[in-house]
Each structure stands twice: as C-alpha cells, then as structure tokens.
Amino acid sequence: MRALVVIATVLGLATTATADPERLAYVTHVLDATQALGPAGRATLERDLYTAARTDCRTTPPAVDCLTGVAHRACKNDERCELAADVVVTNLRAANDWVDQGTRAGLVRASTDYRAALAAELHKRFAALAAELVVVDAPTPAAAIDQLCVTRDRTVHACRAGDPTCVPSLPWSRCVAALVWYVGGAR
C-alpha cells in the first residue's frame, strides 16, 4: 500500500510538473494577438515588417535590436500588435534556416514576388511542424505549442538537405513563433 502511495505521488508530480506559468501565459498572449489581427491584419503586418526590415536592417539574419525597433515603429505602441510582431520578426530571423539556399534561389527565379513566395514556402514548412502537435496532449493550443517546443529537441531530427517535409532541430523561440503563426492564422 505504501509503495502504491509513493508511485502515485511520483506519477502525480510528474504529470503536474507544468511549464513555467509566465512562459505559457506569454505564448497564450501572442497566439491570441495573432488570431485577433485577422487574415488582412496579419498579411499587412507581415508585409510591413518584411519591407521595413529589408530597408533598415541589413545584416543576415537581421539584428534583434533593429527588428524590435522596426516593430515598435510599425505598431505605434499597440501592445497586441507588438505581440504579433514578435512572432513575425522571430520568423523573419529564422527564414533562412527554415528554407535552404537552393530553394530560395528557386523562388527568386520562379516568382515575381519573392516575399509572397517565401511566405508560402514557410507556410508549408510550418504546416509540417504543426502536424507534430497532433501527438501532444495539452489542455489548450498554447500549452500544446509550448510543450512541443520545449521537448522537441530532446530527440534527433536528422533531415536531408532540401527535404520540406522534415523539420530539423529548432530553438524553442523559433518553434513557438512558427506554430503560433500557423495555428493563429488557421483560425
């Protein structure tokens, strides 16, 4: 009986060992903000930040300080906009890691609007990552995103170069930004 109590306690602790509440709250906020923008608002914000980053931030990847400055100016102290902009600029910094150079060169050749083509390509990659959410058991979409991104790197993700269906190892921030943008844009 005593052993059963110990096992139950350990299992209980293991399952109730939740994520950092502040971190989870932040993921919830950025997801809500992204959804609240609506399709037109998301497209406008993404286009504006992309254009401004290309004009003002010339390093590759764009510097964090420069991107946050660009986002501040674009959002004009609107906190909800800044939360969504955080997702956009994080994805902007990660774009070259998501889409390999060969694919990007193909996009340059094959499309008249590189930004739109890149966004479409990123959407495909984000969808492949979002498919992994299916196996996550969490009470809310934000919790599922956070849980997946915290634990995802513990396993090996060996991808062949140029394989769009394989998502490589990702830092938590990039994983969350990609999933928030995909899940937030799907609702």
Add this chain to the structure above:
Amino acid sequence: MIGLKSASAIALTVTLVAIAAVRGALAPAYVGSLSGSSCFIVGLVASLVLALVGVGWRFGVPSRGAIGFVASRPVIVDDATGARELPGGLQRVLVLVGLVAIILGALGNHAAARIVRLPEDLGEPSPSAYCLPKSVAELAAPPPPPPPPAVDQAGCALVKRAYALGYAKTLGSCAPKTVAAAAPVSPIAKAPVCLRRQLDEPYLHYAYRRLADTFGSVGSPGEGITKRIDDTRAHLDHTDDLLADVHHAITGSPHASHHLWVNLPDPHPTTLHDRFTGVPRCSTRFADLPLWPRWQAGDESRLVEHVLGQLLFASRFGTSASCSDYTIHWNAPADACTRLVADPAAFLASEGAMASVHAVLDRRRRQIALAALDAKLGRRSLPPPPASTALVSLACLAIDHRGAPTGTTVTIDGEPVTVRDLHVDAVRVADDGPIDVYLALAALLAGIETPAVQPSRGAIEYKPFALVGLDALAEANPFAGERWPLQQPRLVEVFPFEHHLHAFVDDFRRRYLAQRGRL
C-alpha cells in the same frame, strides 16, 4: 484398353504439335518462308532424334501395359493382353510429326544459316585468340562531337536580365559556361598493343613469347626460378609477421586502445545480475544519450561518462569514435598519471590495460613489417598504419585541485605513447557545471582551450518581443563563455542546447578524430 505406347505416341504428338502451333511454327507464312536448307536440316535432325527415340521405344513391339477404363476412370493395367495397339509404323509417323513440329520452331532460317556456315566459322581465326586487323569502319575517323550544352547557373537570372537591359556591363561569374568537350581520340593512337597470336605467327614462336611474358622482366627461366626462391625466402623471413597478422584478425584484437583514468566511483558497478548476464555493450549504453539531462548531487561520475559519450560516441552529432576502443578506469588514484609516467608497464599491467595496448602496438608493428614484405616482393602495399600516438592514448582526469592540462610521452613496447593529465577542483552538476566537464574533457583529449566566462546579459522577461529576445540565445554560446543563460533555470528549459552542443561536438571531433586512427 489401349496400349501404353500408342497412347504415349498420340499424347506426345498432340503436345508437341500444340506447342509448335502456339509458338507460330506451323503458321503457313512461317513454313512458307523456310529455305530449302532449313527444311533439310529440320528433316535431318527429326530423323536422327526419331532414330534415337526408336531404339528405346521399339515401335514394332506391343506394349506390356495398357490404359483401361473402370467405372469411367482410367486405370493402368500391367501385362495387358488383347489391348488395342496402333501399328508400329503409324506410331513412328506420329512421333516424327511431333518432332518435326517442335524442331520447326527451334531451327529457323537464321539457325540453319549458322549451321551451314559453321565449318567456315571454325576455320576463321578467333578474335580472342588472334590479333585481327581492324575493319575499315573502325579505322574511319569518328563523327565530330555535338557542341557542348550551356550550363544553367543557379541564381543568375537577375544578373542576366540586368545585363540584357544594359544595367550591368559584364555578366561576371554568370557568364555562359559550357561543359568542356572531351578531345576526340584517334583510334590508332588509342589502340592498345595486341599481345595475342598474330595471324601469320608460327605456333612455336607464340608459345615462346607467352613463356617469356610469364617470366616478365626476369629474362630467362633460370632467373625466374631464382626470383621465385627469393620470394619464398622473403615469405619465410616474415613468417612470424604473417602468422601474427592472421592471429590478430582471427582473435579480433583491438584496432586502437585509449584509456582514461578518473578518480570518481564507477557509475555502473558490476552487479550480481551483470555477472550472470554480462554487462551491456558500450554501443548500447551510448546509443541514445539525452541531450541535456538534469543531474543531482552524486551524479558526478554519470555526468563525466555522459559528457565523454556525447563528445565521442553519440551518433546524433555525425561521425563518432568506436566506443570499444575506449576504456574508462573508474576509482583511479588522483596521481594515476604520475604513477603511469614513472613505470608505464607496471601501472598498465596493474590496471589491466597492458593487454590491449600491447595488442594494438603489436598489430601495428606487424602491419609495418608486412608492408616491407610487399615492397620487397614488388607488390602494391597498403597505406602505412597510423602513428602509435594516434592508436594508443593514456589520459587522466583527477578531481582534486585546479590545474592546466599537461602532456608527456612514455615508451611502451618501444613505441612512443602520449600521456595527458588534467586536474580540476570539482565536478559541478548544477547550472553551468556540465559545461565545465565538456570543456575539461575537450582540453584533456584534444587540447581545446577553455574560454573565459563572459558577464551576464541579464534576465529575459516574458514581455513583448520575448520571442525574438530568446532567439538571440542561439548566439549565446555557453561553450564560448556565455554561461549566464544556464544559471537561470527558466532559460535552461528553452535554451537551444542542440544548436550549441552540436557545434561544439562537431568542432571537437574535427580536431580530436584527426589526431586518432584505427588499424
């Protein structure tokens, strides 16, 4: 009842005719196209086969058995008397018809022509036996090659467009490139020397030439025999090396031997269960190491083993070392390397490491000797084995006081072997402690310098632009001194360990594995 021979003749004929009909051998167009010689050969072959079959068939003798019908079911009756039998001549004709039908399909005009030409072909010299003159067509000059296609270069579309519109003066690196066409080769210049028999060469001359070729540059057969004796003598001189090489291959002696002494307790002490079932293979133990586990006090040995496994054996980081070449000696004295340098043979023997070290050095020495034998015999030898310092290494990690890594060389079995020693003050399992272990082992094994610790950049809060702020952690490399994120438990959960650890292990292996080798 009907005699078995009659039944067989009918069945055989029907079967053969059916096969020939299915294959189209009885089609009027095909039969009509057969030449006279074909028809003659078909008839000849069919007659010969019929004669052979007739010897065993004995067409004139009635069957001893017969097929009867009992209740509408066929049964075979032995010693049947009164069975109906086709006349022998008719049986012969039936079999002949079947044979002709099947041979018609096998021997057409082409085959008949080949058979007719056979005597002439046998009289012609074979290209595999004689040097035949080249035909006029072979000697003719080859047609000129087509112009090489232009190479489509990735990422040049915009440059080409700018050039076409006049915005750029040159195409630069996007200038049209073509694949260099191979220069046409004259068949006469390329033709190898034919060593087969010439058409007008007497057989005795050809035989002498082959004998001379067999003895090669030796010249006379007498010199050839002398050379063979020398070769045998060289093999006898290297008998020990040859046998030892075979012994190493059969017994599977180690290909390299690296030893690490650590003055920490064994994290996997051999249990009674292990004594019966055997300890798990090292490849199993290191197959699936967690990326950045949490450690508790008392896990110091496991941490050291984990870090060594990540640095050398984890397959997630690419090319790895072979864990069977490595031995960790736990519970070692803190002054292990001092004792080792003082008396290498005695220390290695007392630690049970001498056998593997001796085997590797012996295996290497035998390979060098066999390479010398190959050179003596004029054979192409294998690349020389790696240096003894690449095959055998001895290292000590002592947790007693802080010190810089030191290195020296000892002589074992007449070969130089490197000994490296590192003293650290403690193994910390919390916060950025594992980084210290990674850096210590990297310094000990590969001589990688330990960077200075950078000051903290402050805590990261979950407020607007936290994501992009955390994204910058990908540039905060703890192995390069940016340890501050690991001192914040909230950041440890989201820290991009894979990114940094992968880069560090990759760099370590590039340096370390370049210093190591296997036999």
